[in-house]
Amino acid sequence: MAAPVTLTMKDLQSPVEPTWCPGCGDFGILNAVKRAMIQLKLPPHQVIYFSGIGCGSKLPDYVRANGFNSLHGRPVPLAQGFRLAHHDMKVVVVDGDGDSYGIGGNHWLHIMRRNPDITHIVQDNMVYGLTKGQYAPTSMKGYVSTTSPEGTIEYPVNPIAIALAAGATFVARGFSGDPKHLADLIAKGMEHKGYALIDVFQPCVIFNRVNTYDWFRERVYKLEDEPGYDPHDLNKAWEKAHEWGERIPIGLFYVNEETPTLEEQIPALAQKPLYQQDIPPPVEMLEGLKEIFV
Amino acid sequence: MVKNNCTIKLGGEAGQGVESSGMGFAKAIARAGLYIFGVQDYMSRIRGGHNWYQIRVHTRPLYAHETSVHLLLAFDERTVHDHSAELVKGGGVLYDDGLKVDQSSLSAMDLIPMPMPLLKIAEEVGGNKLMMNTAAVAAAAGICEFDLSYVEQVIRDNFGRRKGSEIADRNIRVANHAYEEARKRYAHLFEWKLEPIPGAPRRMVINGNQALGLGTLAAGCKMVSGYPMTPASTLLEFLAGQARKFGLVVRQTEDEISGILHCIGAAHAGVRAMSCTSGGGFSLMVESLSLAGSTETPVVIVLAQRPGPATGLPTRTGQEDLLFALHAGHGEFPRAVLAPGTIEQCFYHMARAFNIAEKYQMPVIVMTDNFLANSIRSVEKEAFDFAAIARSIDRGALILPHEEDKVTQATAEGYRRYELTENGISLRIPPGHPNAVYSVAGEEHTPEGFIDWEETAHNRNLMMNKRMKKLTLCAEEDMGVYEFYGPEDAETTLLCWGSSYGPVREAVDVLNSNGMRVNMLHFVDIHPLHWDAVGEVLDRCHTVVAVEGNFSAQFSRWLTMNTGRRPDAKITRFDGRPLNPDFIAAELHKALIRV
Numbered sequence: 018m019a020a021p022v023t024l025t026m027k028d029l030q031s032p033v034e035p036t037w038c039p040g041c042g043d044f045g046i047l048n049a050v051k052r053a054m055i056q057l058k059l060p061p062h063q064v065i066y067f068s069g070i071g072c073g074s075k076l077p078d079y080v081r082a083n084g085f086n087s088l089h090g091r092p093v094p095l096a097q098g099f100r101l102a103h104h105d106m107k108v109v110v111v112d113g114d115g116d117s118y119g120i121g122g123n124h125w126l127h128i129m130r131r132n133p134d135i136t137h138i139v140q141d142n143m144v145y146g147l148t149k150g151q152y153a154p155t156s157m158k159g160y161v162s163t164t165s166p167e168g169t170i171e172y173p174v175n176p177i178a179i180a181l182a183a184g185a186t187f188v189a190r191g192f193s194g195d196p197k198h199l200a201d202l203i204a205k206g207m208e209h210k211g212y213a214l215i216d217v218f219q220p221c222v223i224f225n226r227v228n229t230y231d232w233f234r235e236r237v238y239k240l241e242d243e244p245g246y247d248p249h250d251l252n253k254a255w256e257k258a259h260e261w262g263e264r265i266p267i268g269l270f271y272v273n274e275e276t277p278t279l280e281e282q283i284p285a286l287a288q289k290p291l292y293q294q295d296i297p298p299p300v301e302m303l304e305g306l307k308e309i310f311v
Numbered sequence: 312m313v314k315n316n317c318t319i320k321l322g323g324e325a326g327q328g329v330e331s332s333g334m335g336f337a338k339a340i341a342r343a344g345l346y347i348f349g350v351q352d353y354m355s356r357i358r359g360g361h362n363w364y365q366i367r368v369h370t371r372p373l374y375a376h377e378t379s380v381h382l383l384l385a386f387d388e389r390t391v392h393d394h395s396a397e398l399v400k401g402g403g404v405l406y407d408d409g410l411k412v413d414q415s416s417l418s419a420m421d422l423i424p425m426p427m428p429l430l431k432i433a434e435e436v437g438g439n440k441l442m443m444n445t446a447a448v449a450a451a452a453g454i455c456e457f458d459l460s461y462v463e464q465v466i467r468d469n470f471g472r473r474k475g476s477e478i479a480d481r482n483i484r485v486a487n488h489a490y491e492e493a494r495k496r497y498a499h500l501f502e503w504k505l506e507p508i509p510g511a512p513r514r515m516v517i518n519g520n521q522a523l524g525l526g527t528l529a530a531g532c533k534m535v536s537g538y539p540m541t542p543a544s545t546l547l548e549f550l551a552g553q554a555r556k557f558g559l560v561v562r563q564t565e566d567e568i569s570g571i572l573h574c575i576g577a578a579h580a581g582v583r584a585m586s587c588t589s590g591g592g593f594s595l596m597v598e599s600l601s602l603a604g605s606t607e608t609p610v611v612i613v614l615a616q617r618p619g620p621a622t623g624l625p626t627r628t629g630q631e632d633l634l635f636a637l638h639a640g641h642g643e644f645p646r647a648v649l650a651p652g653t654i655e656q657c658f659y660h661m662a663r664a665f666n667i668a669e670k671y672q673m674p675v676i677v678m679t680d681n682f683l684a685n686s687i688r689s690v691e692k693e694a695f696d697f698a699a700i701a702r703s704i705d706r707g708a709l710i711l712p713h714e715e716d717k718v719t720q721a722t723a724e725g726y727r728r729y730e731l732t733e734n735g736i737s738l739r740i741p742p743g744h745p746n747a748v749y750s751v752a753g754e755e756h757t758p759e760g761f762i763d764w765e766e767t768a769h770n771r772n773l774m775m776n777k778r779m780k781k782l783t784l785c786a787e788e789d790m791g792v793y794e795f796y797g798p799e800d801a802e803t804t805l806l807c808w809g810s811s812y813g814p815v816r817e818a819v820d821v822l823n824s825n826g827m828r829v830n831m832l833h834f835v836d837i838h839p840l841h842w843d844a845v846g847e848v849l850d851r852c853h854t855v856v857a858v859e860g861n862f863s864a865q866f867s868r869w870l871t872m873n874t875g876r877r878p879d880a881k882i883t884r885f886d887g888r889p890l891n892p893d894f895i896a897a898e899l900h901k902a903l904i905r906v
Contacts, residue, residue: 062747095572310521311514
């Protein structure tokens, strides 16, 4: 099972053609994911993508790797179960803002305080695309949609601030209009030992006529270009997490390499992955349990 | 004098140690070679209210409790008030003499008031009023003239090692003092006695949840995840306590949705996985259950029932979720449902559930309830045959990704996760090997595992047939566990499932000794079944009376739906209290009049 020396885009080509609309921001994410695998020399059998439901969650079928297209909002706990059973595998969750910031919000909150070594890419288009244009948890206040004809009256979720507050150890934001930069963030997230959130601005060219490629291009700037910005500074990250309007930061907001991962703290995983461990336990050991009850 | 055949009941407020005292006394009696059956009743509160613990003792194995009580240990006045009517004539009521108890009214009921200076003994001899429970249990032993050394052993086990022997010594001094005093005062008045059986083997005192825990460990389950919910929590706790020793991953998740999804994720990686919950939590799992069905992922779910709807009666018992478990989940997909009836069955069928799940690559639901989960019985050690479980392990068409040679050989001509086969079962190679790189989906998928974007009718038919036909094979090869108990030529058959086993079996004994000819037909296996065969079994019975812990006789409906046979009458109980032999016998007479 040795990794091939070189990996090309061709090695990661799936036989399935994407069904996304022309110009969809998801193409940039697909491209970035493949680039990250090449950059890290990760062969297809050593990676698994867990997705939710939505346009972007079709991604596992479009990259040659292992995949699991699950339920709306549920890939996060599914990925944790898999990771605990097979911790040699690079585990990536790819889902949408409706998945993890909406219906699966509770799972998202709790994965962050556990810090398993899972990379979480959230395709954040601020709209519900596959159900044809309803507002999303990240839609800006006043956003007009089929279910908010007079504009939303809710404030949007701030994923970066929530992730920082919840104890995420790697918090980043990318833009699918800049797949090279995004690939680099994804690769960094995959290399990070612990939970890595990569929120991705991903324009929906059909339903979101507000947050377009141009809208983002006019506003986004890279944190690494900010003189003196140190992603180890939680207070600075908190400040940048709330910057929204004329200028919107992308890049790595925060990283903390000190926090142990969930897997490291579980005695059963100290020797080898769970799936490789022999079952059942020795009969003599089981017999010993009877003494508890006599 | 009646030897070794009585029921002792302890009652008091939550927090007074009713359960721990009852459990300790039950263990002491079991160690003396006697068979016990212990059942508890408690409220959804941590302090106050009213709890009780009831221990039935006999020289033969017991499967249920009885309603009549012989000795009542009252930790508070309410216990005397609430339970005196359950005592038989000549029964004793033991209580601290500081409680306000109307002795004359007890005497008027032909009961023996047995006030004892329990608090005084605890404080003066032990130096701690907390030792009052020890005094109470020892006094009860004195009244029954039960060898105190068995109680002393349990005290040593409980206090000796953990808190230093000094506390154990003081408890033992309290016990001896209370024992002698109670014996002197009341033993000559009390008819029921407990006498050790010389040379009896040491038996286990164990409840249903613990037996499920042993079955889970024996089956090689390595991932357990769930969210605490009565009455399933103690199973999660038991396994958490064994995690380090047995190399398990046990996770308390943020909710039951996450609990089952952790299991599906782990099972997808090739690990045996189990989640446990009660009805409310199972409701949350339902969407994911459907995902397990669609992706053909083997997971085991323990559904420990309690009465609903909604929060229902959180600390009571019921068998209300059978039709729910059978139909839970959107769409149609294969599953198996098992409902063990005894402690031994909890052990074996729990382990069996993992085999069925992996062999047929589908979810398996194991149903118990509060009564079975928490009632204790003394069971022979040999009844838990770990070696037999180890030999029976069947992982089905599974090759793990690190089994290099096997994978290479099996994938020589490629690999498709949902390959169409004659029996519907496809080779399962969890992700991790370069020859078996694939994606799966809850959405309808192709044999390769890709989402079928065209949603073609052709592929849909292929995949539905593939999945559903696994049930046919499962029904034929692996299902059909039922049991008759009692005379073959019975005039009346009591039809039951799951935890009703014990009470119905004991009812059969009582009814036959009263001159009736009654037997029991009990089902562990609920689905899938070979229904023609079940129909024939039912045809062999004369009058069939369904006995169930729910309002609508759900198992009876399930049988009718599948066999067209309809039981002649039904006995149902849905007040949250367990079925018991007396209740069944009384209800049967009424039911037979209606037939």
